[in-house]
Amino acid sequence: MSFSQIGVVGLGIMGAGIVEVFSRAGYQVVGVAESAAAVEAGKSNLTKSLARAVSKGKLTQDQSDEISARVLFGENFDLLANCDLVIEAAPEILSLKVEIFSKLDAAVKPSGILATNTSSLSVTQIANATSRPAKVIGMHFFNPAPVQKFVEVISTAHSDPEVVAEVIELGNSLGKHLARISDQPGFIVNKLLLRYLNHAVQILDSGQASKEQMDAAMREHSGYPMGPCELLDLIGIDTCVEILKTIHADTKLAIDEPAVGMVELVSSGKKGRKTGSGFYDYSERLDAPTDSNEAVKSQVHNDLLIAYLGDCIAMEATGYATKADIDSGMKLGCGLPEGPFEVIEKMGIEKVRSAQAELSERTGVVAYQPLPL
Numbered sequence: 001m002s003f004s005q006i007g008v009v010g011l012g013i014m015g016a017g018i019v020e021v022f023s024r025a026g027y028q029v030v031g032v033a034e035s036a037a038a039v040e041a042g043k044s045n046l047t048k049s050l051a052r053a054v055s056k057g058k059l060t061q062d063q064s065d066e067i068s069a070r071v072l073f074g075e076n077f078d079l080l081a082n083c084d085l086v087i088e089a090a091p092e093i094l095s096l097k098v099e100i101f102s103k104l105d106a107a108v109k110p111s112g113i114l115a116t117n118t119s120s121l122s123v124t125q126i127a128n129a130t131s132r133p134a135k136v137i138g139m140h141f142f143n144p145a146p147v148q149k150f151v152e153v154i155s156t157a158h159s160d161p162e163v164v165a166e167v168i169e170l171g172n173s174l175g176k177h178l179a180r181i182s183d184q185p186g187f188i189v190n191k192l193l194l195r196y197l198n199h200a201v202q203i204l205d206s207g208q209a210s211k212e213q214m215d216a217a218m219r220e221h222s223g224y225p226m227g228p229c230e231l232l233d234l235i236g237i238d239t240c241v242e243i244l245k246t247i248h249a250d251t252k253l254a255i256d257e258p259a260v261g262m263v264e265l266v267s268s269g270k271k272g273r274k275t276g277s278g279f280y281d282y283s284e285r286l287d288a289p290t291d292s293n294e295a296v297k298s299q300v301h302n303d304l305l306i307a308y309l310g311d312c313i314a315m316e317a318t319g320y321a322t323k324a325d326i327d328s329g330m331k332l333g334c335g336l337p338e339g340p341f342e343v344i345e346k347m348g349i350e351k352v353r354s355a356q357a358e359l360s361e362r363t364g365v366v367a368y369q370p371l372p373l
């Protein structure tokens, strides 16, 4: 199958980013949102992102104009009729996605592939809302979509293997690294990342460390591009709470229950950068958080890192995902300087295991224990 026209439904940060990815790669793109205001916001995101690339000398004005000219924005699903692939990037609400897919099924030509950019919801349940479940898959991009090079392709029991192969080929043509995963809550990266982010807010809630101490610790000790509270603000705290609810419904573990600090921020409308504030206030430009309490930073860095490495070990050991896909996902999806298995290799597995045992004993959390050998 040759892809020429790509549709995107939902023009928030992720949807607008996905529009940019495809239009930059030379595809004709149709971007649809539910209201005139949402369409304008999507257009403005694309314009700002292209203007930034022009001001940095990464694109010429002519190239930027050509990229914009390839995108048609609108509110009507009929605009998507001739798309070869439509990617849905609406909020993480299953009933909303089911409704959108039923409308897409009616609007898009029968040969069109329908993909969801869901962060954790069941792709199978979304596929069941259509008359073409074999042509429905997950295509999960990372924020900012034009920057992060990793995409998870989620297949269900219904998925036509040819459709999956075609989408992987398409993704590779965008310069992305694709990993295939079956339909499981949180897929690869979010399952690991959200537990780590939740752990950070649980530490914050307990008063053991401040957000600045945690953010500075992960930046300085592990070279992460952002600390956990900064990253929660970038993703959207409301989205993170929804992903955690899905993961928690599956694992039933207390460590996956959305931390109170996150739930409270969402209730007060502070959902992160998109609302102007979250853990931090974005009314002014922020510098990277710093803190001079080395003892606290060292402790929280140890605890966050060891719990996360333990999760990675368990994910690989249970056959959920390969070491290569986990390492690629965390490096290319989240910009981490090293994959978890590269870190484990350097530290030595015995050191990681004894640190897991110490963390579990000190915190009383059984889930942090090392796996039996």
Ligand code: 3HC
Pocket (backbone or CB within 6 Å): 049, 052, 053, 056, 058, 118, 119, 141, 142, 143, 144, 145, 146, 147, 148, 190, 193, 225, 226, 231, 234, 235, 239, 333, 334, 335
């Ligand atoms: N759109 C397009 N390009 C962007 C961008 C955006 N929103 N934000 C940054 N960029 C580009 C910049 O133009 C710059 O490009 P250049 O190197 O070609 O000049 C490059 O990214 C670096 O940007 P900056 O110099 O402005 O800023 P930083 O170096 O601080 O990087 C960052 C910003 C790329 C966001 C980096 O901090 C990062 O990678 N953070 C981690 C983000 C992460 O973990 N994402 C995954 C979240 S999980 C997810 O999305 C899944 C979902 O389901 C929840």
